[in-house]
Amino acid sequence: MMFLLPRTGPLIAVALSLVLSLSGCAATRTSALPPEEPARHTLAEFSDDERVADIADPWEGFNRSMYNFNYRLDKYVFLPVVRGYEFVVPTLAQKGISNFFSNIGEVRTLYNSAFQAKGTKFLITFGRLLANSTLGIGGLLDPATPMGLRKQHGDFGQTLGQWNVGAGPYLVLPVLGPNTLRSAGGSAVDAGIRYALLGVIDPLQGVDHGEIILAGASALEAVDMRHRLPFRYYESGFPFEYDFTRFLYCQWDELLLSK
Amino acid sequence: MKRRIALLVLWLALLPASVTAADDYGYPIPGAYEATILGTPGPLKAPRPERMTVRQIFLDISPALQRPDVFFYDEGLRCTLAYQDKRAPLVFLIAGTGADDQSQKALVMMAALYRAGYHVLTLPSPTHPNFIINASRSHVPGDLTEDAEDLHRAMELAWDRVKADVEVSGFHLCGYSLGGTHAAFVARLDEERKVFNFRKVLLVNPAVNLFNSVNRIEGLLDRIPGGPQKIGAYFNRMLAKVTDFYRRGDYVDIDDNFLYAVFKAHLFTHDESGGLIGLSFRVSLAGMIFSSDVMTNGGYVVPKNRVLGATDPIGDYFRVSVHLRFLDYFDEYFYPYMRKKRPGLDRASCIASLGLKSIEGYLKASPKFGAMTNEDDFILAKEEVDYLRGLFGERARIYPRGGHMGNLEYRDNMADFIGFFKQE
Numbered sequence: 001m002m003f004l005l006p007r008t009g010p011l012i013a014v015a016l017s018l019v020l021s022l023s024g025c026a027a028t029r030t031s032a033l034p035p036e037e038p039a040r041h042t043l044a045e046f047s048d049d050e051r052v053a054d055i056a057d058p059w060e061g062f063n064r065s066m067y068n069f070n071y072r073l074d075k076y077v078f079l080p081v082v083r084g085y086e087f088v089v090p091t092l093a094q095k096g097i098s099n100f101f102s103n104i105g106e107v108r109t110l111y112n113s114a115f116q117a118k119g120t121k122f123l124i125t126f127g128r129l130l131a132n133s134t135l136g137i138g139g140l141l142d143p144a145t146p147m148g149l150r151k152q153h154g155d156f157g158q159t160l161g162q163w164n165v166g167a168g169p170y171l172v173l174p175v176l177g178p179n180t181l182r183s184a185g186g187s188a189v190d191a192g193i194r195y196a197l198l199g200v201i202d203p204l205q206g207v208d209h210g211e212i213i214l215a216g217a218s219a220l221e222a223v224d225m226r227h228r229l230p231f232r233y234y235e236s237g238f239p240f241e242y243d244f245t246r247f248l249y250c251q252w253d254e255l256l257l258s259k
Numbered sequence: 260m261k262r263r264i265a266l267l268v269l270w271l272a273l274l275p276a277s278v279t280a281a282d283d284y285g286y287p288i289p290g291a292y293e294a295t296i297l298g299t300p301g302p303l304k305a306p307r308p309e310r311m312t313v314r315q316i317f318l319d320i321s322p323a324l325q326r327p328d329v330f331f332y333d334e335g336l337r338c339t340l341a342y343q344d345k346r347a348p349l350v351f352l353i354a355g356t357g358a359d360d361q362s363q364k365a366l367v368m369m370a371a372l373y374r375a376g377y378h379v380l381t382l383p384s385p386t387h388p389n390f391i392i393n394a395s396r397s398h399v400p401g402d403l404t405e406d407a408e409d410l411h412r413a414m415e416l417a418w419d420r421v422k423a424d425v426e427v428s429g430f431h432l433c434g435y436s437l438g439g440t441h442a443a444f445v446a447r448l449d450e451e452r453k454v455f456n457f458r459k460v461l462l463v464n465p466a467v468n469l470f471n472s473v474n475r476i477e478g479l480l481d482r483i484p485g486g487p488q489k490i491g492a493y494f495n496r497m498l499a500k501v502t503d504f505y506r507r508g509d510y511v512d513i514d515d516n517f518l519y520a521v522f523k524a525h526l527f528t529h530d531e532s533g534g535l536i537g538l539s540f541r542v543s544l545a546g547m548i549f550s551s552d553v554m555t556n557g558g559y560v561v562p563k564n565r566v567l568g569a570t571d572p573i574g575d576y577f578r579v580s581v582h583l584r585f586l587d588y589f590d591e592y593f594y595p596y597m598r599k600k601r602p603g604l605d606r607a608s609c610i611a612s613l614g615l616k617s618i619e620g621y622l623k624a625s626p627k628f629g630a631m632t633n634e635d636d637f638i639l640a641k642e643e644v645d646y647l648r649g650l651f652g653e654r655a656r657i658y659p660r661g662g663h664m665g666n667l668e669y670r671d672n673m674a675d676f677i678g679f680f681k682q683e
Contacts, residue, residue: 041559238388
């Protein structure tokens with residue numbers, strides 16, 4: 001979503017190869033058990049009711065592998081880093097860092113509001129960006145929210161939806177997690193636009209080691225993003241968590257189209 | 260995720276406007292279902308501690324246990340410990356039906372106890388998948404005596420794990436909802452085993468009889484259009500109402516403000532609110548039935564001998580399980596299991612064994628017990644509320660309203676809650 005994509009490329013490649021190897025071992029079966037017998041209750045019994053939480057998922061096998069992969073990636077990589085970050089960095093600074101990246105993210109909402117021809121959303125976001133960048137000391141504080149300018153949602157996936165592009169199948173991406181084909185495509189476009197904007201604006205022009213600083217900022221942004229998301233894979237211990245996550249994500253994705 | 264499900268049900272929820280009460284009890288929400296869903300409004304909540312030192316522990320209770328691949332993510336029984344840096348009493352806390360050690364209610368109680376100076380160790384309910392997989396020897400939840408043995412064993416192991424790091428001056432026990440009923444049985448077992456010698460035991464909104472309470476919750480689904488068999492259509496209809504409401508209004512996030520707006524708009528009738536509670540109960544029950552069935556290879560909703568892998572689609576098992584009534588589970592799965600264990604056990608005695616009455620002699624004689632519940636807690640029949648009054652006398656606090664656990668966070672309730680453990 002907010003990653004500076006060129007630098008996450010190798011990570012995704014590593015992730016993909018890991019997933020493929022993991023999904024391989026998940027398929028092993030023991031053949032020691034006697035043959036299957038039908039269950040006492042089956043879906044046929046309840047066919048006269050509507051299906052609950054029914055989301056088409058043609059890539060379910062892949063998606064579940066990826067969901068499980070993300071669980072492991074979180075457990076062994078991201079969460080230890082986030083815990084270290086939360087331990088070392090003072091809470092007030094964490095808040096400032098979150099506000100800072102959130103403020104930069106307003107740019108995305110801004111141009112997508114324009115693409116969607118949503119005047120009010122555009123103006124609110126413009127006001128937020130202005131207030132937070134100036135009064136909010138370059139985005140470290142968020143005075144806009146108490147002023148009544150609430151943060152809006154806007155990304156290219158939403159824009160595509162409002163241009164009547166269908167959501168497409170559910171898709172769990174490595175690192176980024178639950179998506180639809182549409183939102184995944186939208187994220188790629190947003191990342192491209194961001195890369196282009198960075199090239200034009202070139203915020204670190206003439207600064208020594210600009211590349212390294214930018215890489216550091218990207219890493220910090222990734223840590224901050226995970227820090228802000230309370231979701232933890234399989235934390236619920238509920239066997240149908242994957243199905244519920246899918247359902248809630250797709251509902252939310254559709255709901256956002258009305259905004 | 261439980262939290263997300265709770266949130267989903269929450270934001271699906273709601274009800275008639277605020278009340279002027281004829282009594283001096285300040286909890287504001289009049290409807291039992293509405294109170295249960297909404298909880299306590301922010302300004303009326305008891306204060307939380309500024310910070311809390313918390314640690315999760317994972318207990319490998321049966322080292323020989325082979326976890327099926329479909330539960331590959333399970334790392335052992337999860338308990339949460341909040342500990343003081345000084346000598347203090349420790350309160351064991353047992354969660355309610357389908358809830359785990361980090362359920363919202365468990366965390367609220369943990370925070371209040373911690374603020375009052377206690378160590379707290381929370382455990383999942385024996386009906387939660389994590390407990391069924393790891394801590395239940397039979398993997399079949401519901402037999403209160405057996406659940407209590409499993410709980411007691413888990414508590415001993417948990418205590419063993421943390422006792423080097425916390426200084427404890429004594430033990431208390433607490434449980435909410437079905438966890439309250441469990442707490443009574445665990446306390447009785449501990450009198451024989453003499454491990455913790457609990458000084459105080461508090462049952463918060465307990466079920467007097469598991470079978471009766473569950474049937475009362477299920478009864479909430481009888482009043483939805485089409486009845487319990489049309490639970491899918493009902494859910495979709497309620498969801499459509501909420502999404503439509505969201506689309507039409509000027510809302511950005513789905514948060515407390517949105518929920519409150521839903522509440523003020525009377526989006527759901529009283530019966531529909533009740534149905535949401537029944538539905539959320541069924542969702543928990545589905546997780547319990549599926550987990551138990553997989554662990555026992557019972558052939559109940561999953562074909563017998565089928566081996567489910569980590570990436571197999573299992574959504575249809577949810578759709579089957581969510582349609583099963585507790586009565587189905589009881590008559591087709593639980594009671595046959597009990598009969599196998601105790602041949603000759605008739606159905607009525609089996610049901611009677613699932614309640615406080617089966618140990619009332621002990622409960623009445625022991626001064627360590629106390630209970631908190633509400634007149635309008637719909638998991639209890641009127642006679643059952645009176646029964647608690649008779650059983651615990653002065654030590655039963657019955658509030659005029661609050662539904663099932665809805666008034667837990669209300670500051671007066673929290674003060675009474677802490678007060679119970681303080682008066683030794």
